[in-house]
């Protein structure tokens with residue numbers, strides 16, 4: 001029998017009180033008795049200054065002890081401002097889920113506790129998962145009101161600088177450099193800059209696009225977002241309640257412009273970040289920015305936030321015979337519009353989102369299209385299947401609560417959840433998937449059946465949200481070829497192993513992009529690239545590598561991901577930069593480790 005609401009709150013309250021008491025005792029037994037043997041603690045800066053997950057009771061005890069001694073967490077109590085403790089199902093298991101607050105020597109934090117019964121006894125619950133996350137730094141809280149420019153409410157000098165004059169002057173950087181330079185003004189850059197500006201840090205975004213929002217505006221004609229509006233808000237300024245369920249690209253692009261204006265962000269358009277070097281002695285970057293007029297501006301920010309998305313370096317497969325092809329060859333990043341190909345024939349190589357979207361755009365524009373499949377691909381209908389992972393955002397708790405729940409899910413649970421979601425989506429999409437297999441499309445469902453979310457998190461692609469192209473392929477309106485069927489490209493198109501030649505005027509290589517580490521090498525050189533290592537994906541760990549946290553290179557940060565990921569993790573990224581700026585935190589993770597181990601000074 002499940003506990004009623006009041007006993008649930010009592011169980012959570014008791015656990016939190018015992019946890020605080022046990023942390024203060026040298027004896028490990030009381031602390032150990034609060035966790036299941038298989039449990040997880042995720043800390044987001046609050047105790048460890050890292051984003052990290054520790055799994056297994058013994059490891060949790062060891063790490064908690066090590067970090068609690070320094071951070072001195074206390075004041076654990078149920079958070080009355082958030083959803084009440086309640087029963088929910090997470091990763092297929094029924095659990096009590098509760099929000100709590102606490103503080104440390106440096107800041108105030110929020111957490112999520114999940115309790116599950118010990119040996120089926122509902123009265124004896126232990127922690128299955130624990131999240132401790134930093135919310136704010138004591139003494140360095142976000143600006144509550146007023147303008148970041150410090151404009152006066154009412155000016156007595158009527159010809160003195162007004163708000164607009166101050167805003168223009170601040171954004172020109174005529175006689176100063178920003179503390180933080182954000183490279184890329186898509187959602188990742190906007191979220192990071194908004195958070196930093198709220199923390200009083202002088203921040204400039206640069207983007208090569210001519211107009212704010214061009215990163216969306218320049219995408220294909222019919223694009224609307226793939227997940228629903230309530231999941232996609234930017235920080236501080238939620239989308240208006242009358243917005244459509246799926247936001248059209250130009251509407252989002254317009255919102256980005258409004259956001260920059262409203263949040264008073266400094267943003268240079270038509271500015272190419274050409275790279276830079278780290279000045280060790282000064283503890284600053286020296287970077288080159290190419291302005292619209294061709295002029296070069298050198299800047300010396302202390303921090304660089306790379307928010308360049310995947311639009312870095314195209315990944316082009318080695319197809320020697322493509323040289324023989326007499327038609328046009330484009331990488332997907334160069335593809336603009338299907339109109340130019342009306343009445344022509346096209347081959348689209350690659351079956352990820354870009355390949356499918358381009359094939360559909362060409363087909364809808366009156367081109368004859370075939371898509372070439374190189375490897376098995378995960379297909380999921382955009383509705384309802386692709387929306388299942390976001391069901392949490394319809395459960396009732398506020399956006400802030402849902403975001404904290406999202407942060408609180410350790411990798412092991414996320415994998416389990418996504419296996420279940422993938423099974424569910426497979427059932428819902430059965431008819432489409434069968435039809436695709438009938439025409440020879442090779443399907444897959446991600447590593448261990450963990451679905452598209454993990455394909456995204458581990459390799460950034462390999463799936464398609466079906467907005468119609470899969471139906472066109474299944475119906476034979478868009479042709480399908482396996483890569484192995486192509487013998488070689490010839491002047492007229494693709495010569496097949498069957499002897500037939502498939503005529504084409506256009507070949508689009510929708511073959512993705514190289515990882516961020518290639519961009520790091522191009523912009524900062526081999527030494528820094530080697531120091532930083534892979535960006536994104538999990539490797540052997542439980543967190544995305546080098547994302548949202550300090551990297552081995554002082555002053556170099558990365559942010560990317562979905563609108564929700566950027567909204568959520570920009571907060572933690574900004575808190576770390578603030579902590580570095582006020583001297584609470586060395587700029588690299590290695591330096592912190594040395595200090596904690598008592599073997600070195602801060603860099």
Ligand SMILES: Cc1cc2nc3c(=O)[nH]c(=O)nc-3n(C[C@H](O)[C@H](O)[C@H](O)COP(=O)(O)OP(=O)(O)OC[C@H]3O[C@@H](n4cnc5c(N)ncnc54)[C@H](O)[C@@H]3O)c2cc1C
Pocket residue numbers: 183184185186187188189206207208209214215216219223224225226227228232271272273274307308309310311312353357559560561562563564
């Ligand atoms: C059809 C489609 C639907 C999608 N739907 C959703 C959805 O519903 N929800 C969701 O969360 N995500 C969705 N996404 C995915 C994802 O959110 C986007 O791809 C998003 O654009 C990533 O944002 P970003 O800020 O990381 O990168 P980008 O939007 O790619 O922005 C990077 C910016 O950096 C700039 N830049 C790069 N290098 C330099 C340089 N050297 N100098 C100057 N500027 C530079 C670029 O000009 C660009 O503006 C969708 C994607 C597609 C294609």
